Amino acid sequence: MILVIILFTTAIFLVLGVSVWVLIKEIFTVRVPPPIRQRVKFHILHYFFQLTIALGNVLEKMKLCSMPRFFCFLQDLLVSKNNFGVLVKNLHFGTIPVRLFQPKTTSSGPRRGIIFYHGGGCMFGGLDCYHNLCSYLASETDSVLLSVGYRKLPDHHHPIVYQDCLNATIHFLKELKTYGIDPEQVVISGESIGAGAAAIIAQALLDRKDLPKFRAQVLINPVIQGINFQLPSYQQYPNAPFLSRKFLVTCVCKYLAIDLSWMDDMLKGTFIPPDNWKKYKKWLSSDNIPQRFKSQGPQPESPGPFNEAAYLEINHIFNLEVSPLLADDKTIAQLPETLLVSNEYDVLRDDSILYKKRLEDQGVPVTWCHLEDGFHGCIMLFDKKALSFPCSHKAMSSTVSFIKGIK
Structure with a gap:
């Protein structure tokens, strides 16, 4: 006792x-x-x-x-679920848990389909945490939405998130008629690391002739690359609320099974071979960021002095399954119409800006919603009433408006 x-x-x-x-x-x-x-x-x-x-x-x-x-x-x-008037079903595609959101009202024809991958840095998040966001999207856009509950840390590392999301997506795309979905009206979407997964899968499935093509992609503060951590947003907001630069790189290291002792090399870019930087600079450099997003004075630039040992430990970060920003122009040009949502007070702000430029340079139509008062994950608070913020509603309303406007 x-x-x-x-x-x-x-x-x-x-x-x-x-x-x-x-x-x-x-x-x-x-x-x-x-x-x-x-x-x-x-x-x-x-x-x-x-x-x-x-x-x-x-x-x-x-x-x-x-x-x-x-x-x-x-x-x-602490999650308080709200179905927003849609039917919700918990399913499994093989071993992958998924959640299906379907409008209750009857439809004269097939509906639009949305595939959604949640955020959380491969550590947090899940089907329950993103339940309200998904049910609201399905209700407001009159769409059938599939939320994918991929496996994550601490038990599962790269490439599990990508594989789970890819396998669940392929299974769903093959069964669209079962769920009353128009195969020409499928939107792939996600938030944070989930938005990165959406970008990766949109690229990976471009050459699949046996699957429907995505009509659009919705990327909400996406993780698009893991190479240049010296972009202006990383320098301006290293201690950004809810996602500091250190915490982001910690999540990246843990998911990619990179020892945390290499974090300093990642932040300084010393793991980037000169030839690689010469090849990718046109896409990764701070030169691609508009001046209004830069602080006054000299801007730090990757890479630092090359460290071959760091490269040997970290080189898998150059894979397209990690950094979809590095896809070639031919791949980027085939991507569907895109909505990019970015937040000013977010280390990931410039990832969105870089991807926006890549898409536009290849003729892909892009709608950009930049929240001047936004912070990472703010869209998750859209329905929290007293705990919500104006940027939360703007992020959600822009997403709903874009999806409803797809014809």
């Missing part, structure tokens, strides 16, 4: 200590972007986000539970 009391007391003091440490850090080091007027609300959300990660890291160091599992447990526990 005494041992139990000691353990319980220790646990309470540990939680309190971590909570106070995170609170002090939030108050004195976190900068709320100026356009966001609801500063207190923003700080509260960010505080609990960071507290969850900090407590998860403590549990992981104590070998009680991995940080991603702890985060996902709390995330799913």
Whole structure:
């Protein structure tokens, strides 16, 4: 009994200590972007986000539970699902869990189809976490939507996310008639790492003659490349709320099974061979970023002095299954009409800008929604009422409007 009391007391003091440490850090080091007027609300959300990660890291160091599992447990526990008037079915395509959202009303003909891959840096997120976003999209666009619950960290590494999303997509595309979907009206979409997966799969399936072609792709703050971490957005917002540069690169390293000791080489670009940079600079360079997105003064540029050892450890980051921005012009030119949603206060901002230029240079129609007051993941708060932000509604309304406008 005494041992139990000691353990319980220790646990309470540990939680309190971590909570106070995170609170002090939030108050004195976190900068709320100026356009966001609801500063207190923003700080509260960010505080609990960071507290969850900090407590998860403590549990992981104590070998009680991995940080991603702890985060996902709390995330799913707090989710309040809203079906927005659509029918929801949980299915499995082989071993891959998926969730189907179908409008209840009858339709005079086949409906539009949407395939959605969730975000979360391969650590967080899931079918439950993105349930409301998906059900709302299906309801507002009168579409049949498939959400893919791919496997993720800590148990599964590259290329599992890509393979799960690809296999689920192929299975769905072969069964469109079963779900009452028009094969000429299929939209592939995703958020964050899920948007990166959408971009990869849209490229991978271009030559498949046995499958319907995608009518459009919707990429919401996508992860498009893992090579140039010295783009202006990475320099301007290294401590961006909800996705700092360090946390992003940590997620990339863990998913790609790259030892964290190579993080500094990744940030400085020393793993990039001179010949590779010469080949890809025209697509990856900060020169492609409009001046209005750059700070005054000299801009850092990749790569640093070449480190061959780092290249041998990290070179798989050049694969198209990781960095779809590196696809050749012929591939890019065949991609469907695209919506790109980017946030100003997001390290991934410039990834969207680079991909936008690549698509437009090859004649692909692009609709760009840039949220001047946006931050990473803000679309997830679109239905959270008191916890929502104007940028959350703008991101969602732009997505709905684009999809409804597809003919």
